[in-house]
Amino acid sequence: MSFFYTPPTLHIIGAGLSGLATAIRGSRTHRIALYESATQAGGRCRSFYDKTLGEEVDNGSHLMLGAYNRTLEYLHEIDAQDTLTTHSPATFPFVNLKNGSNWALHFNRGLIPYWLFDTSRRVPKTKLIDYLRDLNLIRKAGKDKTVAEAFIGRSSPLIEPLWRPLTLSMLNTDLEEASASILWAALIRTLIKGEKACRPLLPKTTLGATFIEPALEHLKARRATISYKTLLKNINSNEGHITSLEFAKNTVKVAPEDSVVLAVSARRAAKLLPELPIPMDHNSISSLHFRVPNTNKMLGEAALLGIVEGTAQWLFHRQGMLSVTISNSAQLDRKDKKNFANEIWQEVIKATGSPDAPLPDYRIIKEKRATFAQTPGQIALRPGTQTSYDNLYLAGDWTDTGLPATIEGAILSGFKAIKLMEKNRKKQG
Numbered sequence: 001m002s003f004f005y006t007p008p009t010l011h012i013i014g015a016g017l018s019g020l021a022t023a024i025r026g027s028r029t030h031r032i033a034l035y036e037s038a039t040q041a042g043g044r045c046r047s048f049y050d051k052t053l054g055e056e057v058d059n060g061s062h063l064m065l066g067a068y069n070r071t072l073e074y075l076h077e078i079d080a081q082d083t084l085t086t087h088s089p090a091t092f093p094f095v096n097l098k099n100g101s102n103w104a105l106h107f108n109r110g111l112i113p114y115w116l117f118d119t120s121r122r123v124p125k126t127k128l129i130d131y132l133r134d135l136n137l138i139r140k141a142g143k144d145k146t147v148a149e150a151f152i153g154r155s156s157p158l159i160e161p162l163w164r165p166l167t168l169s170m171l172n173t174d175l176e177e178a179s180a181s182i183l184w185a186a187l188i189r190t191l192i193k194g195e196k197a198c199r200p201l202l203p204k205t206t207l208g209a210t211f212i213e214p215a216l217e218h219l220k221a222r223r224a225t226i227s228y229k230t231l232l233k234n235i236n237s238n239e240g241h242i243t244s245l246e247f248a249k250n251t252v253k254v255a256p257e258d259s260v261v262l263a264v265s266a267r268r269a270a271k272l273l274p275e276l277p278i279p280m281d282h283n284s285i286s287s288l289h290f291r292v293p294n295t296n297k298m299l300g301e302a303a304l305l306g307i308v309e310g311t312a313q314w315l316f317h318r319q320g321m322l323s324v325t326i327s328n329s330a331q332l333d334r335k336d337k338k339n340f341a342n343e344i345w346q347e348v349i350k351a352t353g354s355p356d357a358p359l360p361d362y363r364i365i366k367e368k369r370a371t372f373a374q375t376p377g378q379i380a381l382r383p384g385t386q387t388s389y390d391n392l393y394l395a396g397d398w399t400d401t402g403l404p405a406t407i408e409g410a411i412l413s414g415f416k417a418i419k420l421m422e423k424n425r426k427k428q429g
């Protein structure tokens with residue numbers, strides 16, 4: 001008989017942010033066994049060395065906001081809160097590439113949104129009443145309506161300069177197809193909450209240095225095992241209880257007291273649990289990184305720049321690199337890479353008002369399934385955390401978090417899985 005308590009094992013499939021968040025929280029009470037099919041952790045939020053640019057790049061610029069409370073908790077837990085830069089007061093500059101006009105949303109500090117009363121802080125030629133009326137239309141639209149349908153029979157001067165880019169960047173889905181209710185869920189946590197909730201938070205260096213490496217260090221210190229190149233192919237069960245996990249190369253027994261969290265992408269989850277309704281439609285995001293020696297000369301002190309009426313949508317910069325994000329970018333699939341890079345580079349020059357310059361070294365990264373398509377129909381398919389198996393839980397940005405498919409949603413889903421697992425274990429005694 002042993003006098004030492006051996007904690008049960010928590011088996012986590014997928015080392016994206018939802019799986020890592022599950023592991024970090026779960027390691028307080030469980031032994032962690034994390035299985036990842038790729039050669040590295042991070043999933044859709046990762047960094048890698050790029051030979052052409054000669055440095056670590058991200059698979060795409062990731063913008064977080066002050067409202068990302070779970071993300072900040074996660075970073076605090078892995079002692080990585082200092083790896084982010086917070087841009088305050090929150091300011092979102094925009095430029096219209098067609099007519100050259102530019103403006104910025106300048107939020108004011110404090111809870112009362114004075115900025116809405118100040119013409120120089122909002123979209124030009126708009127009135128306070130436009131914001132109030134439009135927000136009310138989005139709020140009232142209901143679960144089965146798209147953002148465009150929320151505006152049926154109404155015109156608004158804010159649709160093109162504000163709601164279109166905001167919907168696309170928050171939901172990676174065009175306004176004509178995006179769910180009004182999930183946009184509202186995002187707006188009440190950000191725009192409506194005020195300046196602090198809207199502050200742009202950006203990694204000082206890379207996504208890997210912010211989210212992944214400190215998490216792996218934290219888990220290593222807690223003796224978690226992490227297996228890469230380990231693809232889960234099948235889940236075996238007996239009487240509603242998971243008994244073993246069949247990987248491509250081996251089978252792992254799940255002891256009766258153990259739990260399993262499936263934190264894989266939606267499509268993989270659908271293969272493993274075919275009986276479950278899961279959102280299967282996805283939208284892509286294309287990112288272009290340009291090597292630019294002095295990014296400050298082009299973008300100044302701004303953290304980011306929104307581009308309207310162009311192909312490029314957002315411009316970010318960090319030392320030596322300008323990066324363009326294009327959400328829901330499927331229509332660009334067949335473009336010749338060099339022409340495409342050149343076209344976007346010309347837009348960058350125009351948007352930043354920079355003197356003409358030859359195309360610098362660049363890298364294009366296309367994430368075909370960047371997020372699920374956040375339409376009313378797909379949102380309705382999001383499953384909850386609990387499955388029909390008593391020791392199997394779901395995590396992932398596509399599960400029913402009530403949030404858009406984002407870093408915050410992914411991390412929240414992992415925390416939710418642990419909370420529910422602990423609750424069930426308490427019930428079972």
Ligand SMILES: Cc1cc2nc3c(=O)[nH]c(=O)nc-3n(C[C@H](O)[C@H](O)[C@H](O)COP(=O)(O)OP(=O)(O)OC[C@H]3O[C@@H](n4cnc5c(N)ncnc54)[C@H](O)[C@@H]3O)c2cc1C
Nearest residue numbers: 014016017018037043044060062063232396397406407410
């Ligand atoms: C280009 C791009 C830009 C983005 N921009 C933003 C942004 O600005 N702000 C924001 O908040 N969010 C952004 N996102 C969304 C954000 O990256 C995701 O919401 C988040 O990373 C999803 O994490 P996840 O753990 O749910 O899924 P994933 O990252 O997909 O993790 C799933 C993991 O499971 C592994 N896996 C799959 N199947 C198996 C299997 N059978 N066995 C073992 N392992 C398996 C995968 O390899 C992967 O590592 C962006 C995404 C992309 C792609």
